[in-house]
Amino acid sequence: MKKILVLSGKGGTGKTTITSALIDLMDIQAFADCDIDAPNLHLIEAPKKIAKKEPFYGMDIAKIDPEKCIGCGKCYDSCRFDSIIKEDGKCSVDELACEGCFVCELVCPQDAISHVKNIVGTTQVFKDEKVFSTAILNMGSGNSGKLVSEVKKNLYENTDKQPLAIIDGSPGIGCPVIASLSGIDLAVLVTEPTLSGLSDLRRIVDTSRTFKTPVAIIINKYDLNEEIADEIRRYSESENIPYLGNIPYDKEVSKAINNNISLSKVDCEASRAIIKIKSRIDELL
Amino acid sequence: MKIAMATLEENMETKLDQTFGRAVYFLIHDTETGENKFMINPAKDATGGAGIKSAQTLVDEKVETLIVFRLGTNAVKVLEGGNVKCFRAIEDTAEANLKAFKEGKLTKLEDFHPGYHHAK
Amino acid sequence: MNIAVLSGKGGTGKTFISTNLANTIPNSTYLDCDVEEPNGRIFFNAKDEMKTETVYRMIPSIDKDKCNGCRACTEFCQFSALAFFGDSPMLFPEVCHSCGGCEKVCPTGAITEVKSSVGIVEVNKVADLKIVSGLLNIGEASSIPVINRVLSEIENTSIIDCPPGSACSTMESIKKADYCVLVTEPTIFGLHNLKMIVELVQLFKIPFGFVINKVEDPNNTMIEDYVKTLGKEVLIKVPFTKEIANKVASGMLISDSDSDLRDLFKSLLNKITEEIS
Numbered sequence: 063m064k065k066i067l068v069l070s071g072k073g074g075t076g077k078t079t080i081t082s083a084l085i086d087l088m089d090i091q092a093f094a095d096c097d098i099d100a101p102n103l104h105l106i107e108a109p110k111k112i113a114k115k116e117p118f119y120g121m122d123i124a125k126i127d128p129e130k131c132i133g134c135g136k137c138y139d140s141c142r143f144d145s146i147i148k149e150d151g152k153c154s155v156d157e158l159a160c161e162g163c164f165v166c167e168l169v170c171p172q173d174a175i176s177h178v179k180n181i182v183g184t185t186q187v188f189k190d191e192k193v194f195s196t197a198i199l200n201m202g203s204g205n206s207g208k209l210v211s212e213v214k215k216n217l218y219e220n221t222d223k224q225p226l227a228i229i230d231g232s233p234g235i236g237c238p239v240i241a242s243l244s245g246i247d248l249a250v251l252v253t254e255p256t257l258s259g260l261s262d263l264r265r266i267v268d269t270s271r272t273f274k275t276p277v278a279i280i281i282n283k284y285d286l287n288e289e290i291a292d293e294i295r296r297y298s299e300s301e302n303i304p305y306l307g308n309i310p311y312d313k314e315v316s317k318a319i320n321n322n323i324s325l326s327k328v329d330c331e332a333s334r335a336i337i338k339i340k341s342r343i344d345e346l347l
Numbered sequence: 348m349k350i351a352m353a354t355l356e357e358n359m360e361t362k363l364d365q366t367f368g369r370a371v372y373f374l375i376h377d378t379e380t381g382e383n384k385f386m387i388n389p390a391k392d393a394t395g396g397a398g399i400k401s402a403q404t405l406v407d408e409k410v411e412t413l414i415v416f417r418l419g420t421n422a423v424k425v426l427e428g429g430n431v432k433c434f435r436a437i438e439d440t441a442e443a444n445l446k447a448f449k450e451g452k453l454t455k456l457e458d459f460h461p462g463y464h465h466a467k
Numbered sequence: 468m469n470i471a472v473l474s475g476k477g478g479t480g481k482t483f484i485s486t487n488l489a490n491t492i493p494n495s496t497y498l499d500c501d502v503e504e505p506n507g508r509i510f511f512n513a514k515d516e517m518k519t520e521t522v523y524r525m526i527p528s529i530d531k532d533k534c535n536g537c538r539a540c541t542e543f544c545q546f547s548a549l550a551f552f553g554d555s556p557m558l559f560p561e562v563c564h565s566c567g568g569c570e571k572v573c574p575t576g577a578i579t580e581v582k583s584s585v586g587i588v589e590v591n592k593v594a595d596l597k598i599v600s601g602l603l604n605i606g607e608a609s610s611i612p613v614i615n616r617v618l619s620e621i622e623n624t625s626i627i628d629c630p631p632g633s634a635c636s637t638m639e640s641i642k643k644a645d646y647c648v649l650v651t652e653p654t655i656f657g658l659h660n661l662k663m664i665v666e667l668v669q670l671f672k673i674p675f676g677f678v679i680n681k682v683e684d685p686n687n688t689m690i691e692d693y694v695k696t697l698g699k700e701v702l703i704k705v706p707f708t709k710e711i712a713n714k715v716a717s718g719m720l721i722s723d724s725d726s727d728l729r730d731l732f733k734s735l736l737n738k739i740t741e742e743i744s
Contacts, residue, residue, distance in 0.1 A: 072504060073477010073631045074478010074479060074652075099634050100477070100631070100632055102660070105655050105656065105659060120394055140567065158638065161564055161566065163566035164543065164545055164566075165571065168572065201633040201638075201664075201666050201667050202638045202670075203634060204634060204635035208393075233478075234503040234630070235504065235605060236603075236610070236636075240606075255716055256717075256718075257509045257718040258509055261506060261509065283712075285709075286712040286713055287713045287716035290716055311709070316653075316654055320654055320687070390547070394546075396548060396559065397547070399547040399548070399550050400547040403541070403550045424550075425550040425552065428552040428553060429552040
């Protein structure tokens with residue numbers, strides 16, 4: 063099964079919109095949403111039958127027994143993550159900040175600290191003729207890389223003979239992006255014609271190359287600034303990165319999206335541009 | 348000599364896990380006694396450093412050979428340090444992979460991917 | 468007063484709002500806490516760099532001569548950053564969380580801590596505006612140390628440009644905020660992700676208000692309707708036009724060239740100041 067990952071560097075360039083259009087145009091039966099901080103793909107590709115829903119655990123986190131705690135503050139002094147709260151002569155743990163390093167349990171002279179399981183998100187798999195894997199990371203959490211790996215694993219475990227899978231990725235260059243890159247055949251980078259977009263594009267290209275993932279570029283809303291769109295085109299040429307095409311800014315896009323409709327079902331300038339891009343992706347794969 | 352594989356189930360007809368660091372089970376076959384031991388991978392739920400921890404587990408079990416599909420660079424460092432030789436698995440059962448290895452049909456695993464890197 | 472600007476969904480206009488807001492406040496400070504992809508500095512054309520500082524975290528260094536092979540460090544590390552083979556441990560720095568635990572458990576003093584670079588912080592000044600930008604090294608896992616160093620430059624009225632989402636880096640960025648401006652766009656994606664950060668600011672008990680960016684269709688009231696359910700009103704609405712988009716795309720501060728928008732950003736500050744007092 064070939065795997066496409068849609069990334070951007072900068073947020074808001076149109077990953078989810080484009081991913082949902084490609085799912086229909088390329089008749090993709092297996093897809094996942096790895097933008098676990100802010101998953102949106104389900105709003106367009108509305109899944110039906112839920113096959114699996116499971117809690118996702120992060121590191122075990124510290125818990126202080128108030129009966130045993132004498133408020134000496136040794137845990138507070140050793141904690142590198144500002145996770146210990148000192149109040150009314152006792153110490154307690156800030157659950158959102160705790161990293162589960164066990165140093166507080168190590169230094170506590172009263173044996174008042176233990177570590178407990180901690181749910182930081184939920185994974186879901188929907189399955190009928192298609193398979194859709196997604197997850198949500200609870201607010202404030204930091205275990206994003208592993209959750210992304212779970213979403214991908216859930217997708218692969220539930221696919222059979224599907225030839226192609228597509229993954230809606232996360233903005234940025236951090237853990238969720240790095241985790242999503244492994245095992246990918248093509249990373250499609252969606253950018254926008256802004257200086258911010260170009261700056262972030264360079265960093266996501268560097269990140270993808272660290273993992274030896276082949277990349278290709280799409281410029282979305284290119285006519286908002288054609289000068290910068292050209293600059294991005296020149297950048298992709300100079301870096302030998304395949305240029306898949308550009309999509310014009312089109313009011314019809316938000317109309318469709320706000321009605322939970324994939325662009326593939328609407329005929330407008332943007333959707334026609336994506337159809338051309340689709341053929342180029344077919345060629346690349 | 349001990350030969351290890353990452354498996355999906357605890358029997359010899361099982362398929363091998365496509366991944367290593369968070370595989371659920373490790374099979375350890377002892378060529379001297381013919382024994383097949385299955386153990387739960389202590390790193391299977393690791394939030395990060397799974398490849399390192401899995402590799403450490405096998406090194407501590409005195410495994411000499413590992414048959415696997417893919418390995419991250421961190422796991423490789425630990426396995427090499429522990430003198431574990433790595434071979435590329437074939438798409439078949441654990442039993443079939445073992446047989447293929449003993450018949451000298453498996454190739455050495457030479458390309459490694461940069462790891463998932465840990466989750467915070 | 469410290470005002471944090473956050474969004475939930477990426478690309479709604481946090482940097483657009485925060486850079487222009489800072490630009491309309493005399494003697495203010497702009498702090499870019501989106502250290503994975505910092506963009507604010509593009510808009511300020513800062514030429515003379517006041518100072519650039521490397522941000523460090525601590526990682527263990529092992530003295531093999533003092534190591535007695537007890538493996539206490541390897542067994543203790545929750546992150547598997549230490550592996551043991553042969554006669555001494557090996558460190559995997561990219562999974563090390565800098566918790567200091569291994570140094571504490573080592574019985575022979577074989578482990579000491581040394582500095583490891585995670586990124587940089589740049590501080591510039593343009594006229595009376597102080598600009599602080601953090602940049603995380605590629606491949607580095609935790610942005611927290613860089614964010615904290617950026618926040619240490621808070622001075623006068625400070626506008627904090629936060630990372631997208633509601634994960635730990637965003638949480639860290641709002642810790643010193645007196646008020647949170649939640650920026651969204653009038654789409655179902657924007658609305659869906661907005662609700663997540665409302666939860667976050669409510670948890671932190673920080674007063675907050677809403678800004679809708681890229682407004683095109685007056686009949687689309689999905690965000691206003693949601694805001695009303697919280698008993699609030701939208702602070703300001705910024706229109707979308709291709710002209711504005713084109714200028715912002717090329718790194719221009721729109722509040723310099725467009726007086727209506729300049730007034731709009733000034734009114735944003737007034738409304739926030741009113742709400743806090």
